[in-house]
Amino acid sequence: MQNSGMLIIISGPSGSGKGTVVKHLGPEKNYALSISVTTRKKRACEEEGKDYFFCTTEEFERMRNNGELLEHAVFCGKYYGTPRVYVEEQVKLGKAVVLEIDVNGALQIKEKFAGAVLIFLMPPTMAELKSRLINRNTENKETIEARLRRANEEVKLIDKYDYLVLNDEVESAAARVDTIVDAERLKPCRNLVIINSFKGDVL
């Protein structure tokens, strides 16, 4: 009834905790993860249609040229993209389809997918972001500095997002995303069936 789907886009600097927050989203909220299509080789542990849709470069280019991708990018010489049809199917099923993506991808999708909900995730302060990146201990100084410079650029775009979620604690941040999804489900554009029934049942 008040259960229609939507595309939820989560962006935020490296170190903001996107992946962890997504893992803590409420299982009862009817989420689905967006599945990317890629031209890179399938690894042994991966499953077609679950981890990725795998395809050839020719197939990818055909999809891209036919407007079948909501966004796309190249990493290490391989294509990655978000297939529109998969997102649309899940949204029709009432799912809140979650897509973690960088600011450029997010703003591309905002133009192309009506009703997409853009969430920007951030630690409570820039100093906290810096300390998280340093304490991960997984990257060298140059990589960390590049990520920080990028973060400075990314926060300039927060105003283009629909919501800002502070990630002070993973559970609280995930609960805030759940709250956003609950509220978005109450938008008139997601309740056309019931609104039309009100308009049709003349008293």
Add this chain to the structure above:
Amino acid sequence: MQNSGMLIIISGPSGSGKGTVVKHLGPEKNYALSISVTTRKKRACEEEGKDYFFCTTEEFERMRNNGELLEHAVFCGKYYGTPRVYVEEQVKLGKAVVLEIDVNGALQIKEKFAGAVLIFLMPPTMAELKSRLINRNTENKETIEARLRRANEEVKLIDKYDYLVLNDEVESAAARVDTIVDAERLKPCRNLVIINSFKGDVL
């Protein structure tokens, strides 16, 4: 921090349960009720600045002509209006200021007050609305029919609202309004201080 205020406007047909839902809103959510200004006489049980701001016709007309009212209307020859300054003060204090008002008043305010959040409250079906109006047993047949005709007009305007809340049960409906307020507090426009701190703290 993520606690900035807003104006919440609740409309809905007579019989949708606006007053009861407002009474059940979460006390921890920092709500305030909007207080109207009126030219009608103060009753013994009423308190100035709590139930209403009372004023003379000349004072009311001066406020109206100076643009100090977000909306105004006449009932039984007396003026009623919503003073902008009171709402603005409460919003600055971080309150979610709740104003119950009809669709005409709501749409007037939407134009005048940036960031006002419009919520339309409805029973789950038109048949349920009709049966609630009949079972109230407080009005004659003509009054009920006039209210139903008005409801038919009001539901045509749901698309102009930000949210549709179904009032199947008072507690659930109030919880939905609480959820909307929680989500609205995460909008970038209500978090400018922290966003500016991100932009200012160059890493």
